[in-house]
């Protein structure tokens with residue numbers, strides 16, 4: 001069977017099992033198994049070998065049981081980057097690209113060589129995208145998870161982006177000499193509330209709890225801890241859950257942040273809160 005016929009069958013199999021975007025999922029999985037891209041799939045006339053067919057069948061079965069597509073391919077696109085991902089580390093989401101956009105806008109006012117800290121860096125997605133799009137920035141990332149730190153360092157090395165990744169709690173690993181000199185603290189912290197966890201789709205629950213659970217606790221901690229790291233006029237930009245806009249805005253205002261604003265994502269859901277210290 002040619003790949004295009006295999007794809008038709010695989011799509012209807014995934015559809016029957018209620019998998020989202022069945023056609024795209026089948027294409028991505030088959031391209032991964034055959035070591036090609038989407039165009040290569042449709043150009044290929046020869047059928048699948050027994051080993052390829054088995055590997056594809058296994059991937060389809062895993063996808064149907066809720067294993068995220070990204071864990072099966074080991075890759076996730078994020079802005080202009082292709083990141084390595086694996087189980088045990090949060091898979092970057094497209095909506096977090098808005099966080100990067102707001103962070104980069106904030107840096108446009110900074111003349112040269114801004115200092116940026118990404119708290120809870122995961123795969124390094126946010127830190128690496130900022131470094132790629134603002135190459136003169138000094139970018140540091142922190143994470144409490146040793147697995148995340150290892151993966152973020154691997155991604156930085158493979159992409160040739162000079163981002164320093166440190167293991168530890170929030171801003172604790174940041175060198176003391178940067179106190180009062182940071183231009184921007186950016187974070188996509190864990191923000192799922194405990195009572196929401198059970199209702200999340202299996203793909204989301206495949207991420208580690210350490211990366212998910214937090215409600216607005218982390219926003220509160222960041223609003224308390226970042227002012228002593230930021231230079232006058234420096235900014236805090238945080239991702240939020242869609243229902244947390246009013247609460248997180250109030251948290252930043254309570255802590256004395258100025259120009260606090262809530263930014264929506266492409267689906268018009270509250271997604272980011274940003275504010276600056278006086």
Ligand SMILES: C[S@@+](CC[C@H](N)C(=O)[O-])C[C@H]1O[C@@H](n2cnc3c(N)ncnc32)[C@H](O)[C@@H]1O
Pocket residue numbers: 090091092093096119120121122123124125126142143144145148168169170187188189190191210211212
């Ligand atoms: C929602 S994920 C975001 C990952 C990445 N920034 C992204 O957007 O793809 C949150 C990250 O925060 C990390 N984290 C959780 N608690 C932390 C803490 N107390 N200090 C530092 N990082 C923490 C988790 O390990 C996880 O990698």
